[in-house]
Amino acid sequence: MGADKPKPARGRPRKMNAENVLDVAMTAYWQSDPADVSVNAICQMAGISKPSLYREFGSEDGLSRAVLDRYAEQVLSEIFVILQGGMRLRGTLDALIDFASDDPRMETGCLFYKMRAGKHRLGPETRVRVEEIDAAAQAAYVAFLQSCRDAGDWPDGLSVDAGAQYLGEQIALAITQRASGENPARIREMMALALSVFTRP
Amino acid sequence: MGADKPKPARGRPRKMNAENVLDVAMTAYWQSDPADVSVNAICQMAGISKPSLYREFGSEDGLSRAVLDRYAEQVLSEIFVILQGGMRLRGTLDALIDFASDDPRMETGCLFYKMRAGKHRLGPETRVRVEEIDAAAQAAYVAFLQSCRDAGDWPDGLSVDAGAQYLGEQIALAITQRASGENPARIREMMALALSVFTRP
């Protein structure tokens, strides 16, 4: 999908591996917080010079946007897979609980939620991308819950939209709590409690 | 409580009003985020010079700690009042929902929750204070729910500790969502849904 560099015929061969830089940046952003990792630090960790990075990504905003794209397709896709897995309400909720409260990848939180929480600190490109992903996630939650309502298991007096947003926010809350070192068993317990509103008589 | 300055007999009279500086800083921290407001900006807004501020508060950490103390007794106390108001479960939960989703003071979020969310960016004094307040709040939630369980209205299979933490996190979530401009009616709806787990048969 991304416009691949057609490897120019002439000129000094590139030492820098863009994918490696993205991996380094993603790990750093993910482990701490995008706002707490400078481009200088990323260059140092990736073993490249600043102008190299800027030639490849244009700006800090461009880099963080590229990182977010990578994160979306490598990690965030997992949530969409669960939602579109064709399971019934209960099974899907259980899978979401497992993912949020036990998947080792979420041990230091979710990069997307960290970016969303600090949205005002992001550059315009990245911020727009965050909002797009947020909207796509919301749409996926809506589609899932809609199918559940069509299948019959749905509590009275709750709009699909509100339920979808609620579901998304509870997942975000659980994962964010993991990033702050909260007891995983307790997080699971609270998340199960929060989502029990969907499966009560 | 605070060690009042005994007004020295000699020396140039002070122009700076420490309380005013605290108000200015609290408003700024509260409206945006402590991490996004520099001491330079506060000095400018308060119309004082940096050395004056540093003589009074010692460091940025000292200032933010003083601001947090002020915020706790001026604003956060409200939550403790609700919890210790002697109302039954349902009434107290409704009051908490009202406070979190409609009180105009929470329109730009809660300074305490903003500090807690960005704990790693705070100085040591302020961070310790945040943890103390967090523990005090948790204790208040526990005491309240314990009294409810003693009174009989309590769902089976839920520990008081877990319920208390759940309650606190749902309040934090609701208020944080207000800060990000979410539809207040929707926030209320979701919070009511989250807290309905306490009042279901």
Added chain:
DNA sequence: CCATTTTGTTACCAACTGGTAATTTATTCC
């Protein structure tokens, strides 16, 4: 009037931020 004490002000510090101009190095085409 003068020394003392306390406050306020100006101007500065080193460290760091995102970002770049200038130059050197390595390659291919002719």
Added chain:
DNA sequence: GGAATAAATTACCAGTTGGTAACAAAATGG
């Protein structure tokens, strides 16, 4: 063996950060 081209490196830029040293101003005590 040169041009031409593209990448890498070095050294820098202005702006901001938290924090301070040096000094001036305003009060009181003798």
